[in-house]
Amino acid sequence: MLDIFRHRRMWRRQRDLKPAYDVVIIGGGSHGLAAAYYLQKDHGIRSVAVLEKRYIGSGAAGRNTTILRSNYKTPEGARFYDASVKLYENLGKELNFNLLFSQCGHLTLAHTDRAMFVMANRAEVNRLQGIDSRVIYPEEIKRLAPAMQVENPHATYPIMGALYHPPGGIIRHDAVVWGLARGADRGGVEIHQDTEVQSMERSNGRVTKIHTNRGTISAGHVLNCTAGWSTLICDMVGVPLPITTHILQACVTEPVKPLLDVVIVSSQMHVYISQTDRGEFLMGAEIEPWTTYRMQGTLNFLQEVTRHTLELFPQLERARLLRSWAGLCDLSPDYSPILGQTEVENFHVSAGWGTYGFKAAPIVGKTLAELVATNRTPDLIAPFAVERFYEDKLVSELAAAAVSH
Amino acid sequence: MSFLLTCPNCGTREVTDFGFGGEISARPTARPSLRELGEYNYFRRNVAGVQREWWFHRSGCRAWFIAERDTVTNEVLLTELPRGPGSPESVA
Numbered sequence: 241m242l243d244i245f246r247h248r249r250m251w252r253r254q255r256d257l258k259p260a261y262d263v264v265i266i267g268g269g270s271h272g273l274a275a276a277y278y279l280q281k282d283h284g285i286r287s288v289a290v291l292e293k294r295y296i297g298s299g300a301a302g303r304n305t306t307i308l309r310s311n312y313k314t315p316e317g318a319r320f321y322d323a324s325v326k327l328y329e330n331l332g333k334e335l336n337f338n339l340l341f342s343q344c345g346h347l348t349l350a351h352t353d354r355a356m357f358v359m360a361n362r363a364e365v366n367r368l369q370g371i372d373s374r375v376i377y378p379e380e381i382k383r384l385a386p387a388m389q390v391e392n393p394h395a396t397y398p399i400m401g402a403l404y405h406p407p408g409g410i411i412r413h414d415a416v417v418w419g420l421a422r423g424a425d426r427g428g429v430e431i432h433q434d435t436e437v438q439s440m441e442r443s444n445g446r447v448t449k450i451h452t453n454r455g456t457i458s459a460g461h462v463l464n465c466t467a468g469w470s471t472l473i474c475d476m477v478g479v480p481l482p483i484t485t486h487i488l489q490a491c492v493t494e495p496v497k498p499l500l501d502v503v504i505v506s507s508q509m510h511v512y513i514s515q516t517d518r519g520e521f522l523m524g525a526e527i528e529p530w531t532t533y534r535m536q537g538t539l540n541f542l543q544e545v546t547r548h549t550l551e552l553f554p555q556l557e558r559a560r561l562l563r564s565w566a567g568l569c570d571l572s573p574d575y576s577p578i579l580g581q582t583e584v585e586n587f588h589v590s591a592g593w594g595t596y597g598f599k600a601a602p603i604v605g606k607t608l609a610e611l612v613a614t615n616r617t618p619d620l621i622a623p624f625a626v627e628r629f630y631e632d633k634l635v636s637e638l639a640a641a642a643v644s645h
Numbered sequence: 646m647s648f649l650l651t652c653p654n655c656g657t658r659e660v661t662d663f664g665f666g667g668e669i670s671a672r673p674t675a676r677p678s679l680r681e682l683g684e685y686n687y688f689r690r691n692v693a694g695v696q697r698e699w700w701f702h703r704s705g706c707r708a709w710f711i712a713e714r715d716t717v718t719n720e721v722l723l724t725e726l727p728r729g730p731g732s733p734e735s736v737a
Contacts, residue, residue: 540661
C-alpha cells in the first residue's frame with residue numbers, strides 16, 4: 241500500500257538504438273509484442289528491439305472489437321485459434337496483469353436454412369478439434385441473451401438458431417498490449433516508440449540493414465508485424481504479398497446498465513455486438529470493399545450498423561453514440577493469415593490478418609518466436625505459408641467475421 | 646472515409662453506388678505456369694498512393710470503368726472508360 245501513489249513506468253524509456261540486435265520486430269502491436277515476449281520467455285533471446293512508428297497499440301491492436309473465439313470453419317484455422325484462446329486463458333496470470341478476460345460465450349446467429357447448415361458443419365469441425373461449439377435454437381438463445389429480440393414477426397432477418405461457442409468472449413485489448421509490453425521489457429526487450437522503418441537493404445537473400453528515422457541498425461532476424469501496412473514493409477525487401485488494405489469500423493454507445501453478457505454476431509446482418517465492462521455497446525461491421533490507407537470512418541457504416549443493431553436490441557433506440565473509429569485490415573484472398581518464412585532468409589511475416597488478428601496474437605508470438613529460435617516452421621503455422629498462393633493451395637476460411645462471402 | 650466517384654456515363658455519385666473491382670494488374674501470358682497464374686490471381690501491389698483501379702456502376706448504368714485514386718487520401722484524380730485492345734487494362 242505504501243507505494244500506490246508512486247509513479248512507475250510500465251516499460252523502460254529507450255534512448256538510442258543499438259547498432260545491432262538478434263531480432264528486430266517491426267510493429268509494436270499485439271503480434272509484435274507477443275513475439276518479443278515469447279522470444280525472451282521461451283527461448284531466452286533478449287537482444288530484441290520492437291520498432292513502433294507511433295505508440296504501442298496505436299494500430300489494429302487498439303482498434304479491434306476485443307472478441308476472442310476459435311469456432312472457425314477449417315480444421316487448420318480452428319486448431320490454430322484454439323491454441324491462441326488457450327494461451328489467452330493463462331496470459332493474465334502469466335503477465336501478472338489483469339486483462340479483464342471474460343469467457344462469456346459467443347453466439348453466431350443463423351437466419352436461413354442454409355446458415356443453419358453451415359453452423360452445423362462448423363460445430364462438427366470444431367468438436368473434432370476438441371472445441372466446445374454447438375448449434376442452439378431460439379429457446380436457448382433467449383435464455384442466454386434475454387435482452388435480445390429473438391422472436392420478432394417483422395424481422396428482416398428472423399433468428400432460426402445460432403452457433404454457440406461457450407469459451408469465446410471479450411478481453412481488454414489495451415491491457416493485452418500493455419501487459420505483453422511490460423512482460424517483454426522485463427525480459428530485456430527494447431521497445432522503441434516513434435521509430436519508423438524507412439527502408440531496408442537486402443543482399444545475398446538476407447536483410448542486412450534497416451534504416452529508421454532514428455538511425456540504421458542490423459539484425460539477425462527481422463519480423464514484419466505491421467498488419468495493414470505489411471505490403472509497404474515487404475516492398476522494402478522486395479517480397480510480394482497477396483493482400484489488400486481496407487478499413488474496418490466500429491463504434492460504441494454511451495454506457496448503459498448491464499444488458500448483454502454474451503457476444504452476438506450475425507454475418508448476414510454484418511454486425512457483431514458486445515457490451516463492454518464500462519457498459520458501452522460495442523458494435524462492429526464488415527470491411528469496406530475498396531482498398532485504402534486512410535483511417536477514417538464513413539457515415540454509411542454508422543447507418544447500417546445502428547439499423548441492424550436496433551433490429552436485435554430495439555431498447556437502444558435512444559442511446560447516443562459516443563465514439564466511432566476505423567482501423568486498417570490486411571485482407572488475404574482466402575481469409576487465412578500469411579505466417580512465417582519468406583524468400584528472404586532472415587525476414588519473416590505475420591500478415592493477411594483481415595478481421596481476426598487480435599484473437600491470434602499470443603499464438604502468433606509463440607510460433608514466430610519458435611521459428612526464429614529453431615529455424616524450423618512449427619506445424620501449427622505450416623498451412624499458412626505464403627507459398628500456398630503460388631501453388632494454389634488455399635486455406636479457405638469462410639467463418640471469418642466481417643467479410644461478405 | 647467515404648468519397649464520391651464520377652461515372653463516365655452517369656456523373657458524380659456516392660461510392661456506395663459502385664462496386665470495387667480492385668487494382669489493375671497486367672494480364673499473364675497466354676499459357677501461364679501455375680506460379681504465374683497464382684501471381685496474377687492473388688498477389689497485389691496494394692500501393693499507398695495513386696492506384697489505377699476498376700469500378701462498376703452497380704446501381705446505375707452497370708458499366709465497368711477505370712479510376713485513378715490516391716489510396717492515402719481517397720482523392721479521385723480521374724475516371725474514364727477502358728481504352729481498346731492493346732491498352733494495359735485490355736483483356737484481349
